[in-house]
Amino acid sequence: MYVRSVTARVLMLATAWSALALVVIAIVISALYAKSAERAFTDLLRAQLYNVVNSITIGEDNSLAGNPQLGDLRFSQPETGWYWIVEPLGTFAATPLSSSSLGRSNIAVPSILNVPFNNRYERFYPATDAYGNHVLVAETEVVLDSDGRAARFRVSGNLSVVDEDIQAFTRSLYIALVLFGVASLIVNGFAILFGLRPLDDARRALEKVRRGEAERLEGEFPREVHSLTGEMNALIDSNRRIVERARMQVGNLAHSLKTPIAVLLNEARLLDKSQAEVVRSQAEAMQSQVQSYLNRARIAAQRESMLARTEAEPILERLVRVMRRLNPDKTFDLSAAPPGLALAMEQQDVEETVGNLLENAARHSNTGVWLTATPAVVPEGADAGRRNWVEIIVEDDGPGLDPHEIKEALKRGRRLDESKPGTGLGLSIVGEITREYQGQLELSRGARGGLKAKLILPGLTWDVA
The missing domain is CATH 3.30.565.10 (Histidine kinase-like ATPase, C-terminal domain)
Known part of the structure; x- marks a missing residue:
């Protein structure tokens, strides 16, 4: 649909562009924050993993010993999805250690072929615990002594924390962008209306000319509109000169025809009655027709003048x-x-x-x-x-x-x-x-x-x- 109003077109374009820009900004910021939150969560699990590694040793009875203090109560609360697990590897037949939050359950270990270690000998993979929590597991394997005895260390964190954090941020972001967008549209609307006000002033000035209340566009106009009003005034002046010239030419023509027609009417009285009636009627008809065409020419010259009243x-x-x-x-x-x-x-x-x-x-x-x-x-x-x-x-x-x-x-x-x-x-x-x-x-x-x-x-x- 073609919109004739310049104000409406500018407002619609500004609204559409602002809405599109805000949607794109919201998507981009949400995606960047999600990646940042996931990276921060991974770094947290890595720090907790090495905290567990530094807390575990081999005791005098060849068993795993140690009590990691991770500073998070969720590792001591059951079914939270936050666990640490230490399991002996190979011929090392010690009893595994785990956080109290894990209880008697365990988390399955994927094949190295499916989830390989990185260059730091770490790997991260998602899993589901026995209580249905979706967790992210950080894992590494460490040699504990000079005899080559090693253990697998794992720390898991509940992914719902990341999801809730991302959702809360996204919700706050959308509310802030909506409020900002509405405020921006209001400010843009006022700015556009204020910027286009000189066009309304020019329109009102032109209406005064059309109504016969003024002969020129009068008022203070900005540089961008001043040239337009100047051309309009020049057009009005030119139109006025055309009208005056047409009126003068019509008057001259009417005056030049007036005498010949009057002579014909006067001479008709000297003719016989039948002939005089024909000449008189035809001269009168010619006079009326000439006047009619002169009127048409004059009207055509001034019809678009906007000054007739x-x-x-x-x-x-x-x-x-x-x-x-x-x-x-x-x-x-x-x-x-x-x-x-x-x-x-x-x-x-x-x-x-x-x-x-x-x-x-x-x-x-x-x-x-x-x-x-x-x-x-x-x-x-x-x-x-x-x-x-x-x-x-x-x-x-x-x-x-x-x-x-x-x-x-x-x-x-x-x-x-x-x-x-x-x-x-x-x-x-x-x-x-x-x-x-x-x-x-x-x-x-x-x-x-x-x-x-x-x-x-x-x-x-x-x-x-």
Whole structure:
């Protein structure tokens, strides 16, 4: 699964690496300590073995004599697994000696072929005593006198001591590493969040630019982020220059076309009535189409500007006031909520889209037109994380349109009612501007029986009173 958050990715990587490192460290330290404990246990048995060797001699009656003092009570307690044994070898027929902990039992001696002596004439091998204890036996053979009489010396220790020691150490080690790991993850988390905070600051600064609250990324940023914010500011400045240049070119083009079209309309009045009507209608259509394409060019130039902002309620109130003056016999109802609702559009584009819809609704309504503006859900295919969205609904109580008539009404230059004035370009222009802003236009039959036009347009943040 691809994680989009940089913070989450760094935290996950740091957590995974820390966990893996701590597991490896725990295994390595446990293994090293186990070897060290086993080596120490072997050295202890060797020291005790030679202590026994130094304590045993041959008495005057040719018997083994001596009482080793190993300083460990376990050699005197039964069934502990801690024993010492001295056994005569060859023709030396003395009675064996052993610790009181061994009692009357004995420990089997493996073949020299299976467990050979080392270069110090010692050998160590595991065994199991008569009581089920797993022991490690240290053994050597020593010549006791000049007559060549020798004995086998053995000392055993209970391996459970080593196992318990290793388990106790491992348990303490794991607890310490877990606590250290948790503390390290907390410290790493705070360090990562603190280190990535400048990116959040840059994001918030960019959001201010997008909402129209600032024109540049402002703030103190570290060296690693400063170059990024500098490039973003340069991009915003470049984008602003492109928008201004596009607006100037659009204005120049509109001005250059205004006079020729006006001349055509003026000359049309000098022609015969039938010819004048054709020239006039075509000039008006050309004027509307030129204006439409100029609008599209201007919108395409500034659509990604992030600097366009239009307060919804004031501009809608002004449009409604104009429509009330033009249509005194009809009522116009406006509802815009919450306060501060703003559109990420140029003011003239809002006037063009909503004005066309109001004009169309007023033309076909019987008694009134209803206009509402509210926050909307993200339209399908739009970028949900980029901005908020605003829903504007214009509804009338006229005859409305059937589904097949709605498709025809959206076509450029198509007029369903030839008895009403107009060029047939209004809904087409609304649709083009809406699409340029990645919004949606939907026509349907409203609850009052007339046409219901719903616009989904890009919005900015707003404050709820």
